[in-house]
Amino acid sequence: MSWSETFRTAVEALLGRRMRSLLTMLGILIGIAAVMLTVGLGEGARQQITAEINKLGSNLLIVMPGSLSNASLRSSSSVMTLTLDDADLIADPAVAPDVAGVAPVMGTRVSVQYGTDDWSSQATGTTTAWPEVRARNLIDGRFFTEVEQASAAQVVVLGPTTAGNLFSDTPAVGQEVVISGQTFLVVGVLESVGANSMTNDDDLVVLPITTVAQRLVPPSSARSLQAIYVAARDDAAISSAHQQITRAITVNHARTTADQDFSIMTFQALLSAMDTMTAVLTTLLAGLAAISLVVGGIGVMNIMLVSVTERVREIGLRKALGATPALIRRQFLVEAGILGLLGGALGVALGVLGAAILTPLLDLQVTVSLPATLLALTVSLGIGIGAGTYPAARAANLPPIDALRSE
Amino acid sequence: MSALLRMVGVRKTYDTGAIQVEALRGVDLAVQQGDFVAIMGPSGSGKSTLMHILGCLDVPSAGTYELDGVDVSHMTEAELADVRNRRIGFVFQQFNLLPSMTALRNVELPLVYAGVPRAERRERAQEALRRVGLADRVDHRPGELSGGQQQRVSVARALVTDPALILADEPTGNLDSASTHDVLELFHELHDAGRTIVLITHEAEVAQEARRVVRITDGLLSEGAAVPS
Known part of the structure; x- marks a missing residue:
């Protein structure tokens, strides 16, 4: 008997019990x-996170x-271990040749007023x-210029949210x-990068770091930095x-590697951490969904056993x-296989x-990839097979005389 | 004429757990090529067991059985399937036609398992149906045919592989007298055409149609007249 003949027989048997075949497939289908x-949701979430982190600058x-390893230091907001000296040092190509750009940031919460409007925002001196x-x-x-930076000019660049709220x-x-209490000239407005769960990079006011140090923060913290943003060459x-x-x-x-008083975060590390997290979550959810597949498989087995008996x-x-x-x-394996494959399709x-x-x-790309399909x-x-x-083994092992004798 | 099938000392014992039932207690039987033999016996005589062994649906517990020159007593299931497919044509009391298939495809079925290509299968099945007088019913399903017609379809199915032996198990058991006559007439025609036929029945009138009658009682054979004494 040829394979095509086996398939033909199997399809005819399944079509002869159309309703039952459909219901059996439903288990696998779901x-x-x-x-x-x-898996598509997980993959979509992963891609979105990756895209967002890449947008921040990979x-x-x-x-x-x-x-990072010293919890008490880290949690304290008054850590003042980074200075402009550090930023200047990193910016020196002789010291750090793989660094392409350095932007020290000195920050504080400020209130911004325009006319009668009042808006609380984050001042970023850089x-x-x-x-x-x-x-x-x-x-x-x-953006503000080198000259304005050198002279601690009273100029400000607004984030798009900030600008939108003050100037409708x-x-x-x-x-x-x-x-x-001091007057600043608005020289520019930033393009939106979109708010995300981690930071709001659209609501801020950017000023020369010299201006912030001299005018907006208390003298005691005029040299300590909130962070230094560094761009690697690539x-x-x-x-x-x-x-x-x-x-x-x-x-x-003058420290050793064992008691560093600073830490360096890269988005790559964040990326891999997020990747791991979404992967774990996806696996967990897919595992739960897979239980229904097992139930579907049991459905196929059940119906095939009934079919053999009938x-x-x-x-x-x-x-x-x-x-x-x-x-x-x-023949019975092919029937079960068709049920499984068709249900899967x-x-x-x-x-x-x-x-x-x-x-x-x-608002999330649910990705159905070809390999997943x-x-x-x-x-x-x-699962079908x-x-x-x-059931197929039972059918195969039926003695022909017992089978013929049954009424 | 040479012996087409030869049984020597065939025994069949069923082990039902508590007791052992001896269905056949040493059967010797030879059927010549081209013969038409009726095996007669009441139910419980071992008639069905004998038919199963004759049809290679079961193997004897002891003794030998040669069919068409081949010893089938110790064959595996797969080998027996091949012997059934090539050498035996079955006609059952219940017809055993597949209800979802047309007469033509029912007749084709043994050729499917013989691996005959589709076009040739079709041709041979049509020829077999013509042979039993159902050329105009090839596309009818069993449900659309009378009992006599259904049994003729199953005779066509038995003929289509051109088997050495046609084995009919109570072929008229489910038929009215007119259809019974038709089917027996068909067997006569096949016999006249040189076919070897073994017919199992408990009806004396049916057995009388055969050229030779063998009686089975309590698992033993005896040659004799068709009419019970």
């Missing part, structure tokens, strides 16, 4: 669709005061390198705002830049006419449809 959607390193290092653009006006109708550039240079910065600051602070006479007749046990087994279709519906609904089809075929093995 399982596959559920697994595909959870070649970015952040040097922060306090040691250098002219900041737009380059943080990969920020301006939608209006310009008029353009912000050219207007004057009052920060901590993504590949991150780890060498990391080493160069660590060595330079450790020496500068078709005892047919099996007996086929054997009398010359079907070997192997051929009988093959419909499940994939439902998964794709669900992804298309969920993507705009959740192929894997789903393989798994559903495997696996679930069909025992």
Whole structure:
């Protein structure tokens, strides 16, 4: 008996019990669709996080005061171990050749006033390198200049949210705002990078670091930095830049590697941490969804067992006419395999449809990849055949006379 | 004429756990090529067991059985399936046609397992159906045919592989007298055409149609007249 003949017989048997075949497939269908959607959601979330972190700058390193390994130091907000000296040191190509740009940041909460409007925001005192290092653009006006920085000029660049809140109708550039009782000229407005769960990079006021040090913070903290943003030459240079910065600051602070009073964060580390987290979450959810696949497989096994019992006479007749046990087994395995594969294919279709519906609904790209689809089809075929093995063996081992005798 | 099938000292014992049932207690039987033999016996005589062994659906517990020159007493299931497929054509009391398939495809079924290509299968099945007078019913399903027609389809199915032996198990048991007559007439035609037929029945009138009658009682054979004494 040829394979095509086996398939033909199997399809006819399944079509002869259309309703039951459909209901049996439903178990596999739901399982596959559920697994595909959870994996798709996880993959979509991962891609979104990756994109967002890349937007922050994948070649970015952040040097922060306090040691990561020293909890008491880290938690204290008054750590003042990073200074402008450190920033100047890192910026020296002889010290850190893999560093492309350095933007020290001195920060404080401020209240910004325009006319009668009052808005609380984050003041970021930094250098002219900041737009380059943080990969920020301006939608209006310009960034402050070296000259303004050197003279601690009273100029300010507004974040898009800040500008929007203070200037609803008029353009912000050219207007004057009052920060901590002093008047500042708005010279530019930043382009939005979108708020995310970690920081709000759209609500801030950016000023020359000299201005912040002299006018906005108390003299005691006029030299201590909130952070130093460093751009490595490229993504590949991150780890060498990391080493160069660590060595330079450790020496500068007269410390050893064991008791560093600063820490360096890279988005790559964050990226891999987020990756791990989404992977764990996805695996967990997919595992739950996979339980329904197991139930679907049991459904296939159940229906195949019923089918064998119902078709005892047919099996007996086929054997009398010359079907070997192997051929009988093959026929039932193919039937179970078709149930599994077809259920899986419909499940994939439902998964794709669900992804298309969920993507705009959740504002999250639900990704259904080709490898995932192929894997789903393989798994559903495997479940069908696996679930069909025992019923098929029972059919194959039926003695022909017992089978023919049954009424 | 040479012996097409030869049984020597065939025994069959069923072990039902508590007791052992001896269904056949040493059967010797030879059937010549081209013969038409009826095996007669009441139920419980071992008639069905004998039919199963004759049809290679079961193997004897002891003794030898040669069919068409081949010893089938110790064959595996797969080998027996091949012997059934090539050398035996079955006609059952219950017809045993698959209800979802047309007459043509029912007749084709043994050829499917013989691995005959589709076009040839079709041709041979049509020829077999023509042979039993159902050329105009090839596309009918069993449910659309009368009992006599269904049994003729199963005779066509038995013929289609051109087997050495046609084994009929109570072929008229489910038929009215007119259909019984038709089917027996068909067997006569096949016999006249040189086929070897073994017919198992408990009806004397049916057994009388055969050229030779063998009686089975309590698992033992005796040659004799068709009419019970």
